[in-house]
Amino acid sequence: MKEKLIILETSDIHGAILPIQYGTNSRTDVGLAKLSSYIKELQQTDEHVLLIDNGDFLQGTPLAANYVRSNQEEAHPMVKAMNHLSYDAAILGNHEFNYGLGVLERAARDADFPFLSCNIVNEEEEPFLGCPYIIKEFANGMKAAVLGVSTHYIPNWEKPDHISGLKFLDAVESVKKWVEYIHRHEQPDVMVVSYHGGFEVNLSNGEWIERKEKGENQAYRICTEVDGIDILLTGHQHRRMAETVNGVTVVQPGFSGESIGQVTLELAKGDGRYIIESATPHLIDAKTLKTDQDLIKLVEREERDTQRWLDEVIGYVEGDMKIDDPLTVRLAEHPLIELINRVQMEAAGADISSTALFHNGSPGLPNQVTMRDIVANYIYPNSLMVIEISGDDMRRALERSASYFSLDHEERPVVNPKFIYPKPQHYNYDMWEGISYCIDLTKAEGSRVVSLTHQGEEVKSDRMYQVVMNNYRAGGGGDYFMFKGRKVLKEIQTDMSELLARHFKKHGKVEAAVNHNWTIWYPGK
Template sequence: MRKLFLTVLVVISLAVLVLATQVNLSIMHTSDIHGNVFPVDYATGKSSAVGLAKVSTLLKEMRKSNPYTLAIDTGDLIQGTPLAYYYAKVDSSGENPMIAALNHMGFIASVIGNHEFNYGPSILERAIDEADFPVLSANIVFESSGEAAFTPYIIVEVPVEGDTVRVGVLGLTTSFIPNWEEPKNIAGLSFLDPVSTALEYVPQLREKVDVLVVAYHGGFERDLKTGAPTEELLGENVGYQILKEVKGIDVLLTGHQHRTIAEVIDGTVISQPSNWGKVAGKIDLVLEKNNGKWEIVDRSIVQVSMAGYEADSALMAMFQSFEDRVQKWLDQPVGIAIGDFYIDDPLVARLADNTLIEFVNRVQSSVTGAPISSVALFTNDIKGWKTGPITIRDINAVYIYPNTLKVIKVTGADIKAALEKSAEYFTYEDGEIVVTNSWINPKPLHYNYDMWEGIEYIVAADRPVGERVLSIRFMGKPLEMDGEYEVVLNNYRAGGGGGYTMFQGKPVVREVMLEVSEIIANYVLERVAVSATLDHNWSVGTGFIHTVGWNETLRTISEMYGIDASDIMKYNPDLKRVERIPAGTKIIIYKPALEEVPVM
């Protein structure tokens, strides 16, 4: 698995004039490229300001301006798009396109990210063998020997006008991979604490180099300046610990969180360039030779958006035939739908259980083992598919975001609060249930309205906000407000995204770090045929809680509200005595907005 590159000589052609006393060194930083070469959104098929082809144009510009430019990637490179999936699962006869792209662009190093393991050891080992640069990680070791499984670091010698600047790059990877990855994909490996590993290596490297870069596939859950908590992400206190506890680091390159960070803290340059190649970090260091030693006298960083850059046509030409095969494959069937998984009307789909949302929730529960799941219909343009062939493009068009899955432990009260939050999506006006204006203006927030599977619930849109969920049941019994339940959500929602603060800081039971679109694709590929199901476990309508008066019966209550007695029983399954209901009993009076239609 290991391909050693402990020292690399970077040859930069320059006329040697006199010994340099000052030099400007630039570093371009990418991370979480996730299989993006072309400037295209595979979910929609439209052009997008992403991908290595655009980054390549920036890199050429940087090198033209400053030949002392190094390019470093911090992981999650070979997984994430249909292009990467096609290479790993369908046709790996040629070079890995992601590795070939970095080879062509002249990267000096990449770091092992957690997603590098997703396709198994053979794909990863082959990628490392094909790379003209080292793939780094000092804290991943062989379980049997404790030796580094990958190249721990690289020392690059940059010739500058008769002298040499030595740049050390130490690679580190989040140690939480065993919480996410399939055990077979990481068999025989141990993941050591990155902070302890950095404390071991940094002092050794500091003595050998003029510039020390730590390239860490991981991030932060604390504000870099104040130390205050920001995001509750499993294991991501590590980046902050490295910054504060490991002395001697000039540049800290990070990733994993898909955040955009450009800071200089206590002399350390910190970079995180979002994801997919949307932006790239541009770090500039000014070095002066004093008393025979190079010292950094100035440093700066910016994150450069790719929106203003044209894609490198030469780079795209290298992979165009492969991309053409990918696009053709996207429209080939990978499974068969038995029944319609289709959204005719997005409002209707959000008013009652539907086959598409139920399917996605069932897939999430299946892959994680969590009994309760929730997901959103992200936009009004999502349709799904009808009876017949299902393509990868169909799947990518349904789950359009690069979310992964988290199983968190919550209380029944948390679930109730989340349902109430979603119920704010609706307003009852002039006898109709409509979408609340603030959820669609100034921009649509449909992705923040969740629908659940694994519980049974009803929502009365005409009730006051915070009092709309009339009933929640789990496995045939009322949900216990102080009970604990495992729920699978996407990583955005599990972190409290969309205003779901009730999920912030909850214990993470397990995670699946594949993107949900890939999870759905694998599910369909494994089963070939998938059947549409509809258990009608939830709906939105109108209603309230009736307190039974003296001598009231089911018949008199039914007549009072003009509702069939069978409907009252349906929404009050714990009601046993129907002739003489004890006074003071609370009964749900509810009418769904839509009639239940059996799935075909």
């Protein structure tokens, strides 16, 4: 007897329910409400459907941020939407921890489905939230197991108090242990692993695309070192993939609901159990789908409150703080970066600061500034930390940032492919205030910082300096390992978007200005 099982995967939705771009309120072809129509259609026409979210769903849009800021009496809007769609399970992604354990645990209580992760454990090494896997048994007796696993690199990014009491075990070793356990004790017909992580190698040629010892992404090792896996759902890298790797069917559906991953299994029953005869992976593009108006109505009140918050006028810019070309912003000082660094220094009482232009869609700030303009530029729920670093740490950090650039065949600066593939990492290039420095792009990586001074004196390798930066960077995020474990002098718990808003409300009008404390040199400049 032939049977069909459809496995649907969303991943890295990042709070995107509605098909809009909040910075401009323009319509887009992304979001869970676009995918919802397809999910419902399959659920209504085929009883053998397994619906899994692969993580990073609680954070990422103003809708999600406004819920945490002002309205935690009801369920998180993403949880409401996922309950509405009858998700079978969701995996814990790294961004689930951004708002702290209280918000995450509340979301887990409100969800009609379990949050899974076999390698995030408490101090007794029991799975956090109690769920490493689920077994779904269908009316015909077919059994599918879904094991959740998260990138164990989370402690390199997250605030320590947001993951207090938790351990993050190696993903590959944890999958080996639990897949063996599930096969022995549950005997499923289909073994699905849903991993909030991506691939550490280029699948076209097998070359490593990150350091072997890093461990942020381990999907290739899972496919090649763990026996007994039929399907591997992946994410985290925001890539779009539908592949077969070492006999394991793999999908990854991008981010923000731009597509949904699907694996269609054909099974036949024999010897008392179902055997997989074929597994076909593919992606369904949100552009081809209708918007589910019922899902939009479900979060209508939360969206209305969010829009009111975003439209609040908080101050004015005198001069030009808009962004036309993000590469230009990173090659020469821009008033927006200067402003962010100045606000960080003001909030922390520090005289050195670093920050990034977080994404290439940053529009800068218009003359009349609303909260919408702030969150369009500062997209993460970062708070600030003042850490003590050596002059050597500072120089190595600047060299890390300087590696963001390459020179093309005409010796013009372009973005180093390492910061684009497999996942864009524009947020890992920092610009500093409170020091003066020059970077020469004609030099080899690691020796591009040709001058570095603080208060008119050369920065000394063994001297200690106090620097304010966001919590992600202070923890070593973005491979800024020189900051990890450094002495923390102060923490400012208020989100940077709120600190920027307060700055405008306090001063009313902010001048668009730069002080030219750093230079990027390249031929032809």
